[in-house]
Structures are given as C-alpha cells and as structure tokens.
Amino acid sequence: MTIPSGSGLQGPVGVVGLGLIGGSLGLDLRARGVEVRALVHRQATAERARERGLADVVESDPAVLAGCRLVVLALPLHRLLDPAPELLAALPAEAAITDVGSVKGPVLERWQPLHPRFVASHPMAGTAQAGVEAGVRDLFVDRPWVATPDAATEPEALAQVQALAEALGSRWLSCGAAEHDQAVALISHLPVLVSGALLLGADRGAVAGVAAGAQALPELVRALASSGFADTTRVGGGNPELGTLMARHNQAAVLAALAHYRQALEALEQQVRSNAWPELQAELERCQQLRPEFL
Amino acid sequence: MTIPSGSGLQGPVGVVGLGLIGGSLGLDLRARGVEVRALVHRQATAERARERGLADVVESDPAVLAGCRLVVLALPLHRLLDPAPELLAALPAEAAITDVGSVKGPVLERWQPLHPRFVASHPMAGTAQAGVEAGVRDLFVDRPWVATPDAATEPEALAQVQALAEALGSRWLSCGAAEHDQAVALISHLPVLVSGALLLGADRGAVAGVAAGAQALPELVRALASSGFADTTRVGGGNPELGTLMARHNQAAVLAALAHYRQALEALEQQVRSNAWPELQAELERCQQLRPEFL
Numbered sequence: 001m002t003i004p005s006g007s008g009l010q011g012p013v014g015v016v017g018l019g020l021i022g023g024s025l026g027l028d029l030r031a032r033g034v035e036v037r038a039l040v041h042r043q044a045t046a047e048r049a050r051e052r053g054l055a056d057v058v059e060s061d062p063a064v065l066a067g068c069r070l071v072v073l074a075l076p077l078h079r080l081l082d083p084a085p086e087l088l089a090a091l092p093a094e095a096a097i098t099d100v101g102s103v104k105g106p107v108l109e110r111w112q113p114l115h116p117r118f119v120a121s122h123p124m125a126g127t128a129q130a131g132v133e134a135g136v137r138d139l140f141v142d143r144p145w146v147a148t149p150d151a152a153t154e155p156e157a158l159a160q161v162q163a164l165a166e167a168l169g170s171r172w173l174s175c176g177a178a179e180h181d182q183a184v185a186l187i188s189h190l191p192v193l194v195s196g197a198l199l200l201g202a203d204r205g206a207v208a209g210v211a212a213g214a215q216a217l218p219e220l221v222r223a224l225a226s227s228g229f230a231d232t233t234r235v236g237g238g239n240p241e242l243g244t245l246m247a248r249h250n251q252a253a254v255l256a257a258l259a260h261y262r263q264a265l266e267a268l269e270q271q272v273r274s275n276a277w278p279e280l281q282a283e284l285e286r287c288q289q290l291r292p293e294f295l
Numbered sequence: 296m297t298i299p300s301g302s303g304l305q306g307p308v309g310v311v312g313l314g315l316i317g318g319s320l321g322l323d324l325r326a327r328g329v330e331v332r333a334l335v336h337r338q339a340t341a342e343r344a345r346e347r348g349l350a351d352v353v354e355s356d357p358a359v360l361a362g363c364r365l366v367v368l369a370l371p372l373h374r375l376l377d378p379a380p381e382l383l384a385a386l387p388a389e390a391a392i393t394d395v396g397s398v399k400g401p402v403l404e405r406w407q408p409l410h411p412r413f414v415a416s417h418p419m420a421g422t423a424q425a426g427v428e429a430g431v432r433d434l435f436v437d438r439p440w441v442a443t444p445d446a447a448t449e450p451e452a453l454a455q456v457q458a459l460a461e462a463l464g465s466r467w468l469s470c471g472a473a474e475h476d477q478a479v480a481l482i483s484h485l486p487v488l489v490s491g492a493l494l495l496g497a498d499r500g501a502v503a504g505v506a507a508g509a510q511a512l513p514e515l516v517r518a519l520a521s522s523g524f525a526d527t528t529r530v531g532g533g534n535p536e537l538g539t540l541m542a543r544h545n546q547a548a549v550l551a552a553l554a555h556y557r558q559a560l561e562a563l564e565q566q567v568r569s570n571a572w573p574e575l576q577a578e579l580e581r582c583q584q585l586r587p588e589f590l
Binding site: 173238290 | 419438466468471473475477478479480485486488490491493496497499501503512515517518519520521523524525526527528529530531532534535536538539542546549550551552553556557558559560562564572575577578580583586587589590
C-alpha cells in the first residue's frame with residue numbers, strides 16, 4: 001500500500017523515540033514508502049535502531065527533525081510532559097505535532113502553548129514489550145487511535161494525524177480530552193490496580209493462612225492457580241513504571257473509577273455475606289451480558 | 296497407554312454425569328481400554344452421549360453402576376450436595392467413590408457418612424463449555440488433581456483415585472479440605488468476583504459520566520476496551536450459576552479472601568490518593584515479582 005497524494009503524509013515524518021510505539025510507527029511508515037527521520041536519546045539506541053531499520057535516518061541530534069511535515073512524539077509520559085528545550089527548539093514550526101500518550105488532559109494543557117499545530121492523540125495498541133527491540137509491523141491495525149482536539153486545534157493538523165492513523169490501519173476516533181481520560185481510567189488504568197490487588201490479596205490471604213495454622217497455603221495457592229488467575233492478573237503483573245505513570249497523570253479519573261469499582265465489589269460482597277444467592281446470580285448474569293458489549 | 300495391573304483401575308469405572316468433566320473422563324478412560332459405565336439424568340443426554348462415545352454404556356437407570364469398582368460423581372455442586380436416594384442406593388458398597396466438586400469441606404461432610412469408601416477430590420481442569428457436548432480428550436493432562444483425605448478416608452480407596460488421576464496425566468496433590476477451600480477461594484473464586492466487579496464498575500462509571508455531562512462515555516468505554524480489559528474480565532463474564540455456587544458453598548473462605556483483597560486494593564488506592572508514587576511503584580513491582588510464582 002502506498003500513501004495517496006493529498007493524504008497529508010507527503011514529506012518526511014519525524015518520530016521522537018523508537019520504543020514500542022515509535023519503532024512500530026517507523027517500520028509501518030517505511031513499508032508504505034514514507035521517509036522516516038527519528039530522534040533518539042542515546043547513541044546505543046540509535047545504532048540498534050539503524051540495524052533494525054526502524055527509520056531511514058536515526059540521530060541523537062534534534063536537527064534530524066528539520067524538514068518534517070509531521071512529527072510524532074513517541075515518548076514516555078513523564079518525558080512528554082517535561083520536554084527538553086533542545087527538542088522544542090528543533091520542532092519545525094510548520095509541522096503538525098502529535099503525541100501517543102495514554103493520558104490526554106495534561107498533555108494537551110502542556111503542549112498546546114508550546115506549538116501552534118499540536119494535536120493530542122492516543123493510538124491504543126501495545127504489547128508487553130518495551131524499548132528499541134519492541135517495535136513490530138502492523139501494531140496499529142484495527143486498533144483505536146483516539147484524537148482529543150479542542151477549539152484551539154488546527155483542523156489541517158488534525159487531518160494530517162488522521163491520515164497517519166488511517167494509513168496504518170487504525171480506527172480513528174475523536175472525543176474530548178476529559179472524556180478520553182475518564183474512559184481509559186475505567187477500561188485501562190483501573191484494571192491494572194484491580195488486577196495487581198488480586199496478586200497482593202492472594203499472597204496476603206495465603207500468609208494469613210499460615211499464621212492461622214494452614215502451613216501449606218502459600219505453596220498450595222501457587223500450585224493451584226490456573227488460567228483464570230493468569231488472565232485476571234496479567235495486567236497487574238505488567239510494567240510497574242507505566243502503571244504508576246498512568247495513575248499519577250490521570251489521578252482524578254483513576255480515583256473516581258476506583259470509587260465506582262469499590263461500590264460494585266461491595267455490592268457483590270454484601271450479597272455473599274447475606275446469602276442473597278438469587279441476587280448474586282442476577283449480578284453475575286449482568287456481568288455475562290456486559291462483557292461482549294466491551295469486546 | 297494401557298492401565299497397568301495393580302493400578303486399581305481394573306473393572307468398569309462408573310461416571311455419574313456426562314458434562315465437561317464426566318464426558319472428558321469417559322473419553323480418556325475408554326481411550327485407555329477401561330470400560331466406562333455412565334449414569335445420566337435425561338434420556339436425551341443418554342442418546343447424545345452414546346453418539347459421542349462418551350462411555351461404553353449410558354443409562355438413566357442407576358442400576359448401570361452395578362459391578363463398578365470405582366465411581367466418579369461428576370455432578371454440579373448443588374446436585375452433589377443433595378444426592379438422589381436412588382443414586383445412593385445404587386452405589387456399590389465395595390466401590391471407591393469420588394467426586395469432582397470445586398469445594399471440598401461441605402462435600403466431605405455430606406458424603407463421608409453416606410459411603411465408607413468415599414474420597415473427596417477435585418480435578419482442576421476446565422474450559423468455558425458445559426453439557427454433553429463439552430467433554431474433550433486430554434482435559435486433565437498436566438492439571439492438578441487435588442484429594443482432601445482425612446483420618447476416616449480408606450487408604451486403598453484413595454490409591455484407586457490417585458491411579459485414576461495419574462492415568463489421565465494429572466498432577467496428584469493431597470491436602471486438608473479446609474486448606475483446599477481457602478486456596479481455591481483465593482485463586483479461583485475471588486477472581487470471579489474481582490473480575491465481575493470490573494465489568495459492573497466500568498459500566499457504573501460510564502453511566503455516572505453521562506449524568507455529569509460526558510454523553511459519549513458509555514460508547515467510548517466500549518470502543519476503547521482492549522485485550523487488557525478482555526483478560527481481566529474473562530472469568531467475571533463466565534457462567535453465573537457456577538460463580539454463585541462457588542460463593543455459596545465456600546462462603547466463609549470467599550469472604551475472608553475478599554477481606555484480604557479489599558485491604559490490598561485500599562492500600563493501592565491510598566497511595567494514588569496521597570501522591571505516594573514511589574510507594575505505588577514498589578507495590579506494582581511486588582505484583583510483577585509475585586505473578587510468575589503463581590504461574
């Protein structure tokens with residue numbers, strides 16, 4: 001597939017950071033005949049990125065971005081929210097700039113004053129991998145790519161980012177930054193805490209069992225945990241730095257999501273405690289109906 | 296593979312119920328040259344079970360169990376705990392009897408007075424399927440099969456059940472019924488409630504968002520939910536009747552597990568609320584370390 005003219009993807013695309021998202025972007029764009037110019041932090045990363053062919057040009061000097069018509073900031077959230085002055089100075093004034101951060105309110109607030117053509121966006125794709133080895137082809141196919149424009153967002157810059165997302169096979173969505181952050185709190189950040197607490201709670205329960213005389217309990221829970229426990233704890237056992245960044249930069253929405261979750265769990269617990277079995281079964285039937293709506 | 300003589304599996308094996316577990320037992324035993332005699336509730340089930348070859352003989356008359364040296368009660372928990380008088384009358388006095396229930400304390404208490412050679416056991420294998428179509432070959436391979444004998448359990452009957460489990464490729468484990476029930480509360484029954492509450496909490500949060508002016512939130516959470524949400528909610532979106540039976544018949548251990556879980560989740564929530572980011576990251580690192588211990 002080549003990029004149709006008029007799609008907004010003519011001219012080189014800049015990618016800042018060649019981790020999972022940046023590296024995957026580079027591979028997909030190059031496969032579509034788009035020139036990719038990448039800026040990375042460390043020389044060792046640059047060398048490995050060149051070996052992997054993640055971009056046409058890879059440098060640790062921000063001047064590499066000169067001439068780009070579109071620049072994607074594929075940086076971790078904490079670096080995105082605290083950009084280096086050299087990076088800011090090197091971003092072409094005429095380029096559309098977008099990011100890939102998983103929280104949008106703080107990013108929009110920080111970046112809109114920094115560049116007139118900034119568009120906040122979030123490709124919702126990932127694997128468990130990170131770093132320069134992580135990038136893969138077709139990561140974005142059939143995944144949502146959410147933009148959160150507001151009244152100050154330039155329509156032509158927004159169209160350039162949409163063209164990028166659609167060229168890579170993403171499903172393009174647009175909503176307010178606050179709505180995005182509430183939604184990802186509920187379906188992405190909350191699950192990390194819910195799932196992590198299951199690991200901590202199971203361990204805590206097993207240790208308490210030993211204190212109560214069930215010496216074998218820690219060994220037993222580890223021997224008996226099966227695919228259901230594996231699935232439910234997968235995101236909780238994931239990248240701790242990422243989980244912390246999400247909670248930190250989406251704090252209010254995550255706390256609101258936790259409050260809704262606690263209410264739901266306490267209702268189930270109350271049904272177990274009060275022998276309300278038909279009511280518990282009705283709630284679990286509601287769960288069974290809800291899940292396909294989300295997937 | 297054939298059954299070695301002296302393994303306790305000579306003579307026909309009786310299977311009561313031909314759902315996922317009973318049907319899979321029948322297929323595996325027949326493939327090993329063991330005669331299987333099955334008792335089912337309904338005539339339509341008997342016909343379909345014969346077509347599928349789940350047993351050598353399938354009847355709805357309990358007399359089919361005559362002559363069996365080992366009988367496996369592969370019944371749902373509520374039927375196991377309230378057995379039909381005709382079934383009790385038909386169980387050969389000389390046969391070893393075992394069950395496959397996922398809770399062991401109530402089963403041992405109910406069945407030990409009913410049959411002198413009863414052995415409480417729990418093959419921890421499953422799929423999302425149920426009913427006469429669900430049985431598959433090799434369901435038990437490399438899965439734990441837990442027995443919970445006590446001082447009254449007859450050693451020779453226990454050895455017969457162990458021979459069955461090992462012939463089917465299971466990993467044989469033995470522990471007290473109370474320990475078993477605490478362990479499965481933590482790693483099997485708790486995850487159902489934790490995971491179901493995530494579906495209910497996400498829906499609750501989205502509905503609250505609408506009330507606060509975020510009209511698109513219910514649609515947005517459904518559009519953005521990805522593999523992490525899918526994994527974390529899988530067991531919560533499962534069989535509601537089964538989830539209710541587990542909670543009902545393992546009530547005390549499930550409530551204790553919920554209390555440990557709540558403490559773990561509240562600690563994480565407190566860290567988010569109080570901006571304790573290094574502490575939150577340390578807890579998520581602990582989660583990352585814990586998970587491989589369980590899997």
